Amino acid sequence: MVHLSSSCRWLRCVGVSPVNPVLPCEFILPGRPVSNQTKDKSKLQAWVKRVRQVASQSWESDRPCDEFVRIRLTYYFETRSGNEDSVPDSDNIIKPVRTALISVVYQHDYQVTDVVSRRKNLNGSFRVKGMSPLLAEGFIKGVESVHVRIEHAPDPADLG
Numbered sequence: 001m002v003h004l005s006s007s008c009r010w011l012r013c014v015g016v017s018p019v020n021p022v023l024p025c026e027f028i029l030p031g032r033p034v035s036n037q038t039k040d041k042s043k044l045q046a047w048v049k050r051v052r053q054v055a056s057q058s059w060e061s062d063r064p065c066d067e068f069v070r071i072r073l074t075y076y077f078e079t080r081s082g083n084e085d086s087v088p089d090s091d092n093i094i095k096p097v098r099t100a101l102i103s104v105v106y107q108h109d110y111q112v113t114d115v116v117s118r119r120k121n122l123n124g125s126f127r128v129k130g131m132s133p134l135l136a137e138g139f140i141k142g143v144e145s146v147h148v149r150i151e152h153a154p155d156p157a158d159l160g
Contacts, residue, residue: 068112076122076144081123
C-alpha cells in the first residue's frame with residue numbers, strides 16, 4: 001500500500017475540477033458515538049456539537065468545500081468478543097456525523113456520495129498498512145473512538 005504525501009493532494013484529475021487542497025481531512029472522536037436511534041435527543045445534540053467542534057479544528061479552510069466527498073467512519077470499540085449487542089450499529093452512527101459536517105467540511109449533505117462505516121473491536125488482531133499518524137495516535141491511547149476520514153469521492157463513472 002502506498003502512502004501519498006500531502007503534496008500529492010495538488011494533482012489535477014482529467015475531467016474533474018481542481019483538487020481541494022484540504023482533502024483528505026481526518027480526525028478522531030474519543031469515546032462512544034451516539035446512535036441516531038437514541039431516545040435521548042439532548043445526548044444526540046451534544047454528540048453532533050462535539051463532532052462539529054472537532055471537525056472544525058481539523059478542517060484547514062475557512063469555508064466548506066464544494067466538491068463531492070466520501071466519508072469513511074471506523075468505530076473502534078472495546079468489549080468481550082461475542083458481547084457486542086450494546087455496541088452501536090455502524091449504520092446508526094453515520095447520520096449524526098454527516099449532519100455535523102454540514103457547513104464545516106461541505107456545504108450540503110448531497111455532496112456525500114459514498115459512505116463506508118465499520119466497527120472494529122480493539123481486542124481483535126489487526127494487520128496494519130499505511131496507517132495515518134493520527135490513527136496510530138488513537139490506537140496508542142487504546143480507548144473507544146471513531147476515526148473519521150473525508151476524502152474526494154470516487155469517479156462517478158466508476159461503478160466498481
